Amino acid sequence: MNEGELLSRVDRSKLPRHVAIIMDGNGRWASGRGLLRSAGHSAGVKTLKKILTTAVNLELEALTVYAFSTENWKRPLAEVDFLMHLFSEYLEREKREMHEKNVRIRFLGRTEDFSPLIQSQMRDAVELMKNNTGVKFNIAADYGGQDEIIRATQKLARKVSIGEIPAENITAEIFERELDTAGQPPVDLLIRTSGDMRLSNFLLWQG
Ligand code: IPE
Ligand code: IPE
Ligand code: MG
Numbered sequence: 001m002n003e004g005e006l007l008s009r010v011d012r013s014k015l016p017r018h019v020a021i022i023m024d025g026n027g028r029w030a031s032g033r034g035l036l037r038s039a040g041h042s043a044g045v046k047t048l049k050k051i052l053t054t055a056v057n058l059e060l061e062a063l064t065v066y067a068f069s070t071e072n073w074k075r076p077l078a079e080v081d082f083l084m085h086l087f088s089e090y091l092e093r094e095k096r097e098m099h100e101k102n103v104r105i106r107f108l109g110r111t112e113d114f115s116p117l118i119q120s121q122m123r124d125a126v127e128l129m130k131n132n133t134g135v136k137f138n139i140a141a142d143y144g145g146q147d148e149i150i151r152a153t154q155k156l157a158r159k160v161s162i163g164e165i166p167a168e169n170i171t172a173e174i175f176e177r178e179l180d181t182a183g184q185p186p187v188d189l190l191i192r193t194s195g196d197m198r199l200s201n202f203l204l205w206q207g
Contacts, residue, residue, distance in 0.1 A: 007057050016189040018062040019055070022202055023048065025194025038082050045090055055135050056101045061185050062136040064108070066202050070144030073113070084118065087141065091121040095128060102134030108180040109143030110151075136184060143180070145204030152178035181206055 023044055030040030048065060055063040068083060075083075098105060105125050114122070122141075155178045159165045165174070176182060187206055192198075199207065 017185045020064040020187045022066045022192040064138040104132040108140040144201040
């Protein structure tokens with residue numbers, strides 16, 4: 001059965017609104033085939049393209065992918081460099097097609113440790129797609145659930161210190177507005193490729 005036939009059989013009333021994917025197992029996939037880990041990362045990018053296309057075809061409301069964690073900086077420098085290069089290439093190559101598909105991109109996580117080139121590519125992609133109304137596509141890059149919660153707390157603490165909000169008025173709803181995922185529907189399907197069963201610091205509050 002081809003993808004078109006498969007898609008036509010999906011009962012759209014039973015679809016999740018927001019799918020999140022921990023894109024893990026690239027290295028093991030590659031070593032299992034006698035390839036370098038980097039080949040696994042490149043294959044992962046190709047798969048990501050297919051996944052986003054399927055999300056668009058299914059008219060999912062939101063897709064979030066975990067691409068690079070705050071812990072991933074501790075990997076060997078050559079691997080980090082390779083991943084950064086892939087990320088930059090991916091944004092450059094795919095942004096127009098994403099835009100044509102009415103995708104709205106957002107990045108979850110820190111930005112300041114990326115190279116100036118990548119930071120500007122991230123800003124350009126967000127700007128290009130800011131008025132789009134299709135799939136909300138969130139790339140978690142230099143993302144950690146703990147870091148997200150700490151940054152949200154800092155933002156709220158600043159508001160408290162200037163008297164914008166009294167500390168005792170902080171509720172879960174107000175807190176959520178400071179998270180990187182503010183305004184996104186709740187995740188109702190979480191997939192971790194590779195078969196491991198852990199969160200690895202992904203969406204801790206939202207889980
Ligand atoms: C996920 O695959 C990619 C990133 C974390 C960037 P891994 O590189 O973790 O692959 P495994 O888990 O070692 O097989
Ligand atoms: C989780 O995978 C992070 C991403 C997929 C981006 P890792 O391979 O980095 O996680 P651990 O080290 O196995 O927990
Ligand atoms: Mg892994």
